[in-house]
Amino acid sequence: MGLNVYLSGEIHTDWREQIIDGAQGLDITFTGPVTDHDASDDCGVAILGAESDKFWHDHKGAKLNAIRTRKGIADADVVVVRFGEKYKQWNAAFDAGYAAGLGKSIIVLHGPDHQHALKEVDAAALAVAEEPRQVVEILRYVLTGKLPD
Amino acid sequence: MGLNVYLSGEIHTDWREQIIDGAQGLDITFTGPVTDHDASDDCGVAILGAESDKFWHDHKGAKLNAIRTRKGIADADVVVVRFGEKYKQWNAAFDAGYAAGLGKSIIVLHGPDHQHALKEVDAAALAVAEEPRQVVEILRYVLTGKLPD
Amino acid sequence: MGLNVYLSGEIHTDWREQIIDGAQGLDITFTGPVTDHDASDDCGVAILGAESDKFWHDHKGAKLNAIRTRKGIADADVVVVRFGEKYKQWNAAFDAGYAAGLGKSIIVLHGPDHQHALKEVDAAALAVAEEPRQVVEILRYVLTGKLPD
Amino acid sequence: MGLNVYLSGEIHTDWREQIIDGAQGLDITFTGPVTDHDASDDCGVAILGAESDKFWHDHKGAKLNAIRTRKGIADADVVVVRFGEKYKQWNAAFDAGYAAGLGKSIIVLHGPDHQHALKEVDAAALAVAEEPRQVVEILRYVLTGKLPD
Amino acid sequence: MGLNVYLSGEIHTDWREQIIDGAQGLDITFTGPVTDHDASDDCGVAILGAESDKFWHDHKGAKLNAIRTRKGIADADVVVVRFGEKYKQWNAAFDAGYAAGLGKSIIVLHGPDHQHALKEVDAAALAVAEEPRQVVEILRYVLTGKLPD
Amino acid sequence: MGLNVYLSGEIHTDWREQIIDGAQGLDITFTGPVTDHDASDDCGVAILGAESDKFWHDHKGAKLNAIRTRKGIADADVVVVRFGEKYKQWNAAFDAGYAAGLGKSIIVLHGPDHQHALKEVDAAALAVAEEPRQVVEILRYVLTGKLPD
């Protein structure tokens, strides 16, 4: 058994690298969104032409990014959704909902202070973790049956 | 043609009433979440027994609410998702994602200041409105072909 | 047995009325797009605000119309797609493809001069008719087993 | 992440080759219809026997071609639909609708003069491009996160 | 609980009437194919125009009949498939396969001499009956829990 | 909003009646299996003929019952699964799994002594109750937003 794991959400810390590094040796293919913030914001107009209205500037970019995120989530066995300390992060919650609508196994990763605000997201998950290390331990257990020492 | 419309999101203003009132005379069945904030928070423990840990207190409640919200969204032709001025509102973004995962027609309702933060949600929608009145006008147009005067 | 029938395509002649009139007495619910050409073109900006760029003007309108057309086709047992003599009518062919993707029974209605250009659409249909009268006769036969005299 | 991309539509210019050449080095599998116009028109009768009636001549061919096009679109992550300057091209619009019915990510490729006539197709797309080069840039961005210089 | 029951197969005896009569008083909606043999054979050409080639004559008719049979089977909770003593009855076996592909509950109705030849069809069924009376008893039991005296 | 609720599992106490009585006045349609134990065991041979082998005796009956249980679960919004104190009750756990496979909202009803043995079933549920009264309270809350006094 191998796993496809999509890493959704916060892009300002190195949590993805921690998980990918920690999971070395496991049969896992990781995917995720474009994490270059500027490229992600401007991709639409950079490729398809400038927009004078900021709404359409954002709209064109968000749709290009959707080609990648939909594919990644649709192909995933497990979707990990990380909520950081800052920003609205509505796209992370949207991804969690989208994954739930497709019946994916969801792991939510957030600090204890977000617990009440994320209760609906957590309720749709099979695990709620606080640290990237725990996500690695879950993935290792799922694939090998081995618990951390 | 009639419509089932689910009204998701913010529960602190009377936007649902505005839409339902404005849509009188149209063949629409409206549903939505429980909007009594205290009941929504405490339903799990009130019915199934107290929890000493706030996480499980919330968890039991969020799952009971999910019985209603999943049914409402699954039966809906159109899901309207309202983002207000305050709070994280991750459940609203989650509902939008869930509706997108099920292929529902989505109308997002929010003020212009949220435009950038909601670009991924807006990109999955068939309409982005700022006022409840506009949602009513959309529903009337969809059902009758009549535009506002 | 009753039928939901969606009438897609050309909006410049009275073919819909001919079918609906001819089918009186049969247990059929007919739906279709908004056929007021100006309303259909301008609904987006009329409700959600003007756009300086014609592309987005059209885009907003086309998405509002999609709320209706997707619902109508998704609920339909039979989708009738009419191609007239003029215009590109790509939306009609798009509707036919969308209906095929959903596995709907399709009846195509067009004159003999379009036969070669529509061969892929016709190949996805269960009937290819030239006259609205024939569509009525098909629907009557499907529901009652009675052939025209 | 790799992508399956189906290239639908116009067969009289070298837009497919431009995209495939431009995308060299990316993990993409391209598919598309048979682009030999004569073979595509006559395949049915050439293999299954002549028809005296042109309708059935075309019908047999269109159905054989459907074996390929359905497979290609069903397996695709992204469907690119190109509308050229000439002909009705209803099969292109049909493919776009079929892809939309299956929930595929769609990129439409057409010149600005077709903008109004294609508004319903564009409304179902995640990107509307004018040049094959832009399609390549989209695919590169989706797979690598890199924008054009 | 009510049931939609589709009665497929042999059209030369009164088995449908026996079941419908026997089931009076139960909350069942029965549907089935057109059982007028001549109308069923000729519907295509009668409505859509004559064909010189018998294959296309049959083809046009079979497709019109498919509008009805697909709708009936898709809406059914239970599909009863009757095999009589004579003829190939491949359409009956096709309907059984189609119903199995859609996950319907299937009841097969045939005499003991067909037992070996129908073993694959029987293996996909939830009941194999020899008499219409038994089908009525099954439907009554399913709806009311009452066994025959 | 109304609900279809399927009541699966234990048939030796009056828990179904308690729920149905308690839910009077709510817009709920209740369904469930045949609860006449003898009829349920013998329905197959009573209708379709005796079997000398007990396995096939049971098999014919279990398949007839499946016509009812599949229909009931497939149509349900909520599946309540009750585990009593005695017997293996594998059919109850099977129903819970079947409901989970279809994505239904599940409420499990069992005493605290079964908690460990049912942990996989409980993990797939949106609520775990100990008393029929709690199920009624959940259904009332889901439909009306009202909590018990």
Add this chain to the structure above:
Amino acid sequence: MGLNVYLSGEIHTDWREQIIDGAQGLDITFTGPVTDHDASDDCGVAILGAESDKFWHDHKGAKLNAIRTRKGIADADVVVVRFGEKYKQWNAAFDAGYAAGLGKSIIVLHGPDHQHALKEVDAAALAVAEEPRQVVEILRYVLTGKLPD
């Protein structure tokens, strides 16, 4: 593009070998039922124990065979169904219906004398061939766009 092709139906002539031989060099994976007639008839009792009743003897075998046929058809892009000159061949028609229920591309292969009896099966197909050679030519055309000389 490669194809998975399931070869269903008649097992008394070498039509499968003709197709597989003719298709050498094409990127096709062929599957099909067990064609050893005795093994296919007796597999159930040979593995799971004898039955005194011929019905259950056949039933056990037919279900084991269904493990293979369902898998083969579910994985297929194209299902070829061959009807020979003799026997009822209801399993072939059942396979065709099952494939149609799953939305597979179907090629029917039969002689002209079966044309009327198979009209419903043919109407669900994308091609109706008389010779294995034609099936090879179709598959080659679908994969390469090349017509026979």
Add this chain to the structure above:
Amino acid sequence: MGLNVYLSGEIHTDWREQIIDGAQGLDITFTGPVTDHDASDDCGVAILGAESDKFWHDHKGAKLNAIRTRKGIADADVVVVRFGEKYKQWNAAFDAGYAAGLGKSIIVLHGPDHQHALKEVDAAALAVAEEPRQVVEILRYVLTGKLPD
């Protein structure tokens, strides 16, 4: 043709090893749950933190295990469910129901004394075996058409 086979149920005997050993040389990928009983019970709290309440201790573990079991069953062509002599084994019956809800081919493996209690599970299966050896023989027959000597 190759097969993915999920081995669900009893974890106290070596039946999985018997099947895997017996099937050597066949193109089968076997998966199954974590069979380390202690790890399976405690994985949730070992990774995600201790719980004072045994219910939540179990709940967290059962959900982690669900990531593996859902993936395994969803990917399987055949689900083998083994019921041993002891314990409630409700998770085995749940897995069988879940597999049935997804339309998987099911083989049940149990001794004759469980025959009546498992009749609903057996009725959803394509084979009921008593010995692991028989499961191997089934898998060999399905893949190769060869019966045991």
